[in-house]
Amino acid sequence: MKRFDSLMTRCPKLGNEVTFSYCRVEQRNFPCTRIISCWPSLPVAAWLRETYPPEVLKSLGEQPSGDRLSIIFQTLESLKKKPGAGEKGGGQ
Template sequence: MIEEHDDKTIRCPRVGGEVNFRFCRFENNMLPCRLIVGCWQMQMDISKFLEDHYSKEELKRIFVPPKPKIQSLVDLIEKAKREGSAE
């Protein structure tokens, strides 16, 4: 059952306070945080949990490296340009 670890808590290096596993499961656009393996590996078999509950496609999306901020900005500007020229 995917909710079985939801009430476990840990100190989150990103939030700077305590969070529960449920938070970590949804942190990344409703998918698990990409740091979930490092954070939870001492508390449970996190690799097995991910394999059991997420597809290969979802796992790829979870662990895709974040775009550098400047690339995200360029993408946003290009998207805005495309949408602006579509009118």
């Protein structure tokens, strides 16, 4: 798929243009969750199936997929689980 790396599209998450090479690694070195819909004319789904085992795809699919509220609250949950977290905070 690297041969498509220089192709460019507008990223609906960021609001600027990105190359396909970015979409391949957007999710901490794994592909962006929107890579399939953003690149409808590339054989992305087939490549993903060939490259990653189902359990990896499943786990990636469970990551926050650009829904900001999901990302916010998942981040909040993970930070709350850290030792020493949650002792302060709250409103006024």
